[in-house]
Amino acid sequence: METQRVCGCVCFFSVRIVLLGKNVSENNRVGNTILGTAAFDSEASSSYSQQHSVRISGKVEKRHIAVINTSHLLQPELSEHEIIQGVRECVSRSAPGPHVIILVLQYNDFSDEDRNRVKTVLKLFSEKAIKHTIVLTTDEEKHTFFFKLWNNTIDNLITECGGELLQFDTRNPEWRSEMLRRTEEMLKEEHEEFIFCNRYEDKDDGTSVDEDPDRSGGSVQRDNKEEEDSDHNEDGKLNKNKKTGCDGGDSRERADDLRIVLLGRTGVGKSSTGNTILGRGAFISDTAHESVTKESQGETCEINDRHVTVIDTPGLFDTELSNEKVQREITNCISMILPGPHVFIIVLNLGQRFTQEEATSVKIIQETFGEKSLMFTMVLFTRGDDLNDKTIEQYLGKPGCPLMNLIEACGNRYHVFNNKQTRDRTQVSDLLKKIDDMVKENGDSYYSCKMFREMEREKQEKEKKILTETVKQLNRERDELMKKHEEDKKSMMEEERQNHNKERKRREEEFREREERYKKDIKEREEQERKIRDEMKREREEWERQKQEEKQRKEEEDKNRRKKEQAMSDEYYQRLKQEGEKMKMILQKERQNHDKERKRREELFREREEQYKNDIKEREEEERKMREEMKREQEEWEKQKQQERQKRDEEDERRRKKEQAMREE
Ligand SMILES: Nc1nc2c(ncn2[C@@H]2O[C@H](COP(=O)(O)OP(=O)(O)OP(=O)(O)O)[C@@H](O)[C@H]2O)c(=O)[nH]1
Ligand SMILES: [Mg+2]
Structure with a gap:
């Protein structure tokens, strides 16, 4: 990865990723997710991409990402020579070399044979390629567990890569960041910027290393004697x-x-x-x-x-x-x-x-x-x-x-x-x-491709040079700015010092003036205070005097009031005494009248009592007479009633006799 140091931290701004897998559509899916576009979906490129590596790059998360999609190298029908050519093509498309190889695999379609092929292909990139390899599985997560139970080939491969499994997850928006983070970690661990695939560099005699048995990967050998002699020489x-x-x-x-x-x-x-x-x-x-x-x-x-x-x-x-x-x-x-x-x-x-x-x-x-x-x-x-x-x-x-x-x-x-x-x-x-x-x-x-690569290298060199020059220029400008800043700072400090002195003098002057003013003010204030104190003293004396006068006046008033009250009370007592005499006399008079009245009433009572006794005697006499009268009347009435009954009996007898007579008649 090309790196840039900003404010002490390292950030990677250019990453070349080779996608190696068996399934074209799965490779495309992963490539598109990394690039964030449907770059690998075009119908036009599908037949081509089944036989070649396709490089598409784009800007992703502030990095320049190039994805070299290679989905044909793991096909079982390819000859070793075709694999070498394919790797060479892939290397040329990821020039100056891939940073990471992502193995896009599926548990349901990966055998030991595939694993050996993967290792062969990785070796063809470089002996160290396996350390730059991340295994990514695209099986649906719910199926992964079951696949793992009966197929541990991928897990073995992961162990050989010395890494861990990265599960492809399109639902997780953070997946790509996670993948890039792991890539960066892996590269930091390896202390390398990218895989140096020097076997595909053209040699001075025009051959490339895959045509040189001494430098080519051990497991893949040349498949044709004719190919041992290169057809191209330099340029x-x-x-x-x-x-x-x-x-x-x-x-x-x-x-x-x-x-x-x-x-x-x-x-x-x-x-x-x-x-x-x-x-x-x-x-x-x-x-x-x-x-x-x-x-x-x-x-x-x-x-x-x-x-x-x-x-x-x-x-x-x-x-x-x-x-x-x-x-x-x-x-x-x-x-x-x-x-x-x-x-x-x-x-x-x-x-x-x-x-x-x-x-x-x-x-x-x-x-x-x-x-x-x-x-x-x-x-x-x-x-x-x-x-x-x-x-x-x-x-x-x-x-x-x-x-x-x-x-x-x-x-x-x-x-x-x-x-x-x-x-x-x-x-x-x-x-x-x-x-x-x-x-x-x-x-x-x-x-020749070598010319192109050289030209690209030159271009990169130029760009690097320009970048270095730009950095230098920026550094120079920064230094100049720093220098200018220092000078400005110095002159500013000098100016500030002068201003400060001026200001200090001005302030001292101001302070003196203020002090004078202050002293004057204090004097004036003291004078004022003294006046106020005198005034207050005078007012207090006046107030004391008035208070004294008020006291005397009050005492005078009290004395007069007491005198008046005494006079009034004497007069009242005198009047009360006279009234008491009067009342005594009235009471005496009234007692005499009362005795007279009592005697009169006792006399009247005795008379009435006498009369009442007489009345009772008379009434008893009358009642006796009335009882005698009533007794006599009752005897009379009994006598009459007896006579009446005799008379009625005689009449009844007569009537019976008469009726008897009438019946007998
Ligand atoms: N008369 C005449 N027409 C030609 C000749 N060559 C090309 N044309 C016409 O020019 C038009 C464009 O030709 P293409 O071959 O599609 O052009 P191209 O450069 O491939 O175009 P793109 O793929 O769009 O970049 C077509 O209609 C051709 O028939 C020619 O020699 N004579
Ligand atoms: Mg055309």
Whole structure:
């Protein structure tokens, strides 16, 4: 990881992660989660990604993350040679080397055989690769437990990697941070920045280490004696009549093989040109407002017993493409055409005006592929049918014009195609002839991947240099700022000291003035206080005097009041005495009257008593007379009643006799 030290702490800002697994879609899932986009889902790349490593990078959690997705290396049907080529491709895409290899595995599809293959592949990266490896399982968590029960191959592998298991968990938003944290921890433990895969560095004699039995991984041996001698020497020079593996296991590179990369703006006719060369509609070509070809694509054909590979690219130098995408496509197309292209063809459209972008394409190619790349560059015009009666030379214009400058920069190599005449194979064989001439002029060399890597390394060096320079510049600026700050601080301190002195003097003066004022104030206040005290004394005396007067007045009043009260009480006593005499006399008089009255009443009582006794005697006499009268009346009444009864009995007797008589009659 490229590191940056900020305020004493180390942070990693660039990480290259190789995803190694058996299952393409699971690898894609993990890659997309790491990058936070659906970068690996595109249908267009699926068939390609099943045979090649695909590198996609992006900015994630303030880091630049490059994911090199490699899902074909663990396929059982691959030959050892194909595995070596695949690892080489992966290493080249993760140049200068991967920081971490994540093994994307599934418990339900991992055998001991797979484990051995994993170890072989890791060894091919480097002997130390296993220490940079994290095992990640993507099985659903609920199934993991059961899988583990009957398959402990992954666990054994984890133990061999000296690490622990990382469970893939898309539901956990912190998963990616956790993964990056573990990666950083692992790298810190290993005290290494990335895996140094030196076996794939080109040697001075043009061979690479996987072709050197002494330096290649012990378990994978060369599968063909022919391959023991390299077909390339330094800077891509070809050793005639020798064969070596190239870009996949099936094809074999021969000395007369031809590898072509088509570059140019969108819509100029790159895909049509590729189809014309191949003699079939291998690439999609269409008239459209937006770019038709979205990703680099490689196709091969046999032309006059020559194995020709054509790489069609999207409009790489169009301004609307992001730098990241351009960089990815360039790395992709170079790794598609290992060991490197013989020619870069800048495709221009005769029917369109030569644009400013096209004029600067030489510069862009130089910046992208390095200074030497122009030796391997030529211009191809499409729409030759638009020339009509004109010759191409008439169309090109005068020397010094932008188009001629471009052609000159490309060693005056140009060609015209009429892509509507695909059956005209002479235009193709003429092109191949021009390319062959160029290759010959270049001493039978091609633009090798080593050049690209060197150029990339140079670029990185340059960037590093620029970075170092920037850091130095920043340090210088910081030092200057510090110095300036120190000077400013000094002058500020001096100024402050002077200001301070001035201020001190001013304050002393102010203090003195204040002191004077204060003393004066104190005097005035004391005078005032003295006056106030005198005033108060005077007021108190006055008050005492008034109090005394009041007291005397009160005593006087009390005396008068007492005198008055005494007089009043004497008078009252006198009056009370007189009243008592009067009352005595009245009482005496009243007692005499009372005695008189009592005597009178006693006399009256005696009289009444006498009368009452007489009355009672009379009433008793009357009652006796009345009782006698009543007795007499009662005797009388009894007598009458007796007479009445006799009379009634006589009458009854008479009536009975009368009735008796009447009956007898
Ligand atoms: N008349 C004529 N038309 C051509 C010729 N070459 C290409 N065209 C047309 O130009 C259009 C664009 O061609 P493509 O090959 O798709 O262009 P491209 O550069 O691959 O475009 P992108 O993939 O979008 O970058 C198509 O309609 C082609 O038929 C030519 O030589 N003559
Ligand atoms: Mg195209």
